[in-house]
Amino acid sequence: xxxxYHTLLLTGVVLVSPLIASADSDQTAGDWFKNxxxxxxxxxxxxxxxxxxxxxxxxIVTHGSDGSLSTTPSRKWLTAPMDSWREEGWVRAELTxxxxxxxxxxxxxxMTVWTDYYAGDVTxxxxxxxxxxxxxxxxxxxxxxxTPCP
Numbered sequence: 001x002x003x004x005y006h007t008l009l010l011t012g013v014v015l016v017s018p019l020i021a022s023a024d025s026d027q028t029a030g031d032w033f034k035n036x037x038x039x040x041x042x043x044x045x046x047x048x049x050x051x052x053x054x055x056x057x058x059x060i061v062t063h064g065s066d067g068s069l070s071t072t073p074s075r076k077w078l079t080a081p082m083d084s085w086r087e088e089g090w091v092r093a094e095l096t097x098x099x100x101x102x103x104x105x106x107x108x109x110x111m112t113v114w115t116d117y118y119a120g121d122v123t124x125x126x127x128x129x130x131x132x133x134x135x136x137x138x139x140x141x142x143x144x145x146x147t148p149c150p
Contacts (some may be wrong), residue, residue: 029108030100038095
């Protein structure tokens with residue numbers, strides 16, 4: 001009986017392990033966010049839209065401050081606000097602080113602080129929460145919410 005239990009346990013581990021393995025075994029979701037996603041906003045985000053989009057799942061779920069949830073195709077979710085920010089004089093953003101919290105092997109929450117740069121040397125601080133999931137062996141941003149800055 002004990003051998004059957006061990007055989008079933010081992011079989012389960014072998015079958016399930018690929019499903020829960022992290023997206024990129026060489027880097028955590030937090031490292032991926034900090035080293036791959038964050039820098040794309042630092043210089044020429046308008047020229048890097050396609051590269052930025054590769055970091056998002058096909059749709060983004062936005063958590064509103066009123067408790068609402070909305071799902072938007074990632075291209076629309078990114079480009080519509082970027083166009084609005086650009087009209088306001090926004091030039092770029094720098095990831096100035098972040099805290100990544102692993103939820104499980106395939107999901108990490110990331111709290112961020114960004115410094116937004118506007119024309120005329122004006123800066124503003126903005127903060128947000130991102131949910132990063134391992135999808136098809138790649139980290140992808142799937143959820144977002146604005147958050148109060150500390």
